[in-house]
Amino acid sequence: MSKTVISAKQIKKAYKDLEVLKGVDLTILEGEIISIVGASGAGKTTLLQILGTLDKPDYKTDTELVINTQSIKNLNDKSLAKFRNKNIGFIFQFHQLLPEFTALENVCIPAFIHNTPKAEAEKCAIELLDYLGLKDRIHHKPNSMSGGEQQRVAVARALINNPNIIFADEPSGNLDSESADQLHKLFFKLRDEFNQTFVIVTHNHDLAEMADRKLTMVDGKILG
Numbered sequence: 001m002s003k004t005v006i007s008a009k010q011i012k013k014a015y016k017d018l019e020v021l022k023g024v025d026l027t028i029l030e031g032e033i034i035s036i037v038g039a040s041g042a043g044k045t046t047l048l049q050i051l052g053t054l055d056k057p058d059y060k061t062d063t064e065l066v067i068n069t070q071s072i073k074n075l076n077d078k079s080l081a082k083f084r085n086k087n088i089g090f091i092f093q094f095h096q097l098l099p100e101f102t103a104l105e106n107v108c109i110p111a112f113i114h115n116t117p118k119a120e121a122e123k124c125a126i127e128l129l130d131y132l133g134l135k136d137r138i139h140h141k142p143n144s145m146s147g148g149e150q151q152r153v154a155v156a157r158a159l160i161n162n163p164n165i166i167f168a169d170e171p172s173g174n175l176d177s178e179s180a181d182q183l184h185k186l187f188f189k190l191r192d193e194f195n196q197t198f199v200i201v202t203h204n205h206d207l208a209e210m211a212d213r214k215l216t217m218v219d220g221k222i223l224g
Contacts, residue, residue, distance in 0.1 A: 002029040005165055005197050009064040011057045013046055020046045021057070022220035030164065033191055033198040035208040038217035044201040045169055047217070051199060052167040053084045068164065085114050089158030093170035097142045097150055097157075103129060104138045107156045114161050121160070128156040132186070148179030155186065166190075168200040172207060184210060 006028040013021040020043045028034055036044050049055040050065070053072055057063055065072040068087055075083060089110075097106045104125050111121035129138050132152045142150050151171065158166055168187075172180035184207045187198050200207065208214050216223045 002031055004028070005030045005068055006051060006199075007064065007066040008051060010060060010062045011047065011050055011065065012060060012063065013043075013050065013055070013057055020220055021050070024220075024222055026051075026215075026222065028197060028199065030197055031191060031195045032213065033187060033211045034200065035211035035214045036199065036201045036217060037203070037208045037214060042217040043220045044217050048167055048169055048199065048201050052088055052090060053080055054090075085110060086161060087163050087165060089161070089163040089166045091151070091154050091158050091166065091168040091171045093173040097153055099142050102139050102141055103134060103145070103153045103156075106142070106153055107160055110157060111160045116161075125156065125160060128159055129153070132156055146179070147175050148182060151175060151179070151183060152186070155183075159190070163196070165197045165199070168198060168202075170202060171200065172202070172204055180204060181206070 004027055006026065008024060008026040011021055011024040011026070012019070024047055036047065038044050046055065050057050053067070057065065059073060063073070070083060072080065098109075104122060107125040107128060108121045111124065112118070116124075126138060129135065132155060134149060134152055134156070137145055137149055137153070142153070145153070151174075172183050175183065184204075187200070188210070190196055191198060200211065202208050
């Protein structure tokens, strides 16, 4: 039986008078690929950022967020950053690569933050880039790569610290259909080979339907 990697209870978030999340309960198992869909403004990205510890919920007495058995509520900012760096990877719609750095240097950044020795980080990064079909792009900067190649560099960066949970926010939203299809298949390949968990916010119908579970958000809540 798969273990629970994320347990969220009564996740709420308001910005002044605007209630964005109105009490989300969610359990995600190891190795699951979850898609989250819904109209713009439904709260998808806010939920993803809170589950990924980039933002904090409005903690009430019944609010709970546990990731890999760690209660997030009890971590200070420094401990939270360290936990995030080790356990979680992120892939965004706009790859957010640093333009002045090569593919290799971009991928290594989270490993350096993790205090991985330079030689070890670069060896792992080269292996990842090779695995992702980017062997010939290792020393290229983002502006000399296609959109699909840049997004695969971003995937390698998300994987460099071997996190068991990957959060992706519209990962294929900026790609042509062929590159998007390749990226979607890559997520499932990674899950099958490394048993990683993926939580993906997407407007892409094909990706949403491929997932093990599709969650629909409406007005700050998950339906069903």
